[in-house]
Amino acid sequence: MASGAKTHAERQLQGRPIRTRRHRPAVGTEVLALAHELRAPLSVIRGYLSLIADGSLGEVPARWELPVARLDEKARELARLIEDLLTAARLDSGRLSTDRERLDVREAVAGAVSRSAGRAELLGARLEVQLPERPVTVQADPSQVALILDNLVNNSLSYSAGPPWVLVRAEAQHRQAVIAVEDHGIGVRSHMRERIFERFVRADDEAIPGLPGSGLGLAIARELAEGNGGTLVLERSAAGAGSRFVVRFPLASDEMAHASG
Incomplete structure (x- = not known):
């Protein structure tokens, strides 16, 4: 920053x-x-x-x-x-207000992966990260971006019938910072793809019954992303084939100039 x-x-x-x-x-x-x-x-x-x-x-x-x-x-x-x-x-x-500042999303991703490392080890999970060499800078509230990413990574670790595999990557793309969290978990059925972003709605599955949680995480993550000028979507998912959640924020003005230059 x-x-x-x-x-x-x-x-x-x-x-x-x-x-x-x-x-x-x-x-x-x-x-x-x-x-x-x-x-x-x-x-x-x-x-x-x-x-x-x-x-x-x-x-x-x-x-x-x-x-x-x-x-x-x-x-x-x-x-x-x-x-x-x-x-x-x-x-x-x-x-709840946003205190936006210049934030390199590479640092935000690295922080989320670090915070999840202990749980990943306990679950026998593979937690991977892919980051670009250049900074990917946005104007966002660091603590709220951290909460968004923590929710996404923890969801990916939770919703897996076997040892989880989770990949978190960041890149600059079309004047946006794009953060993707992918997994090989149980996936989300088509009729639940938008409902999982509603409060107190959970994508329960017979393969992993009794998962802890409130059903608030994804709803909060989307509200925080939008409150910081971004978006959060479930880009792809299929039952038994994993999911890919994507967060997008506008690049900071100087990063946009470099991206278009």
Whole structure:
């Protein structure tokens, strides 16, 4: 990200509230209050799990390693659920704004892959990344782009009947930054391809019953993408043949000039 004074256009993008889609289920105040209350004890649980895992509380017996890893994964799932609920509630109230800045999407992709690496290892997954040599710069809120990518990568890791394979790639294409998340998972049936972007709708499958989640992740990801001037679509998918989700953002003005030059 470049430093220095922001342009007038960049300043206009600071703190802009995200306009959410109307006529979709809202998160109730009771659920929001509960999510807030769960945050503190969960933070303590994750803190102690981290201390156990890194040996700060003494050497961890070999037989504890897998149980501790499983507990950490379940704590992360709960953390994602809480964050989804809180983000949805902020979108409902109009209190979630975008603080856009220059962002190299290569860094955003690398961060998402790094955050998912532990879970991928636990699942025996292949998590691959393809990035161009040149920067791919956009004007977007880094934390919201991170949430979009985390949701997509975690979905791809979850919706697989066998050891997952996930590829995350980024490129500049037709004056846009294009981020694709591909997998060889169970895929999405044709009648669900748009419905999975609705709140509290999940693409449950008999092959992997009982998957954790709220049904909020993809809905939130799409709203955040649109709030940052971009799009999120399921570009291709077929039952049993995997999926390809694609996020697009306009390139920053100087990147557009280079792309067209």
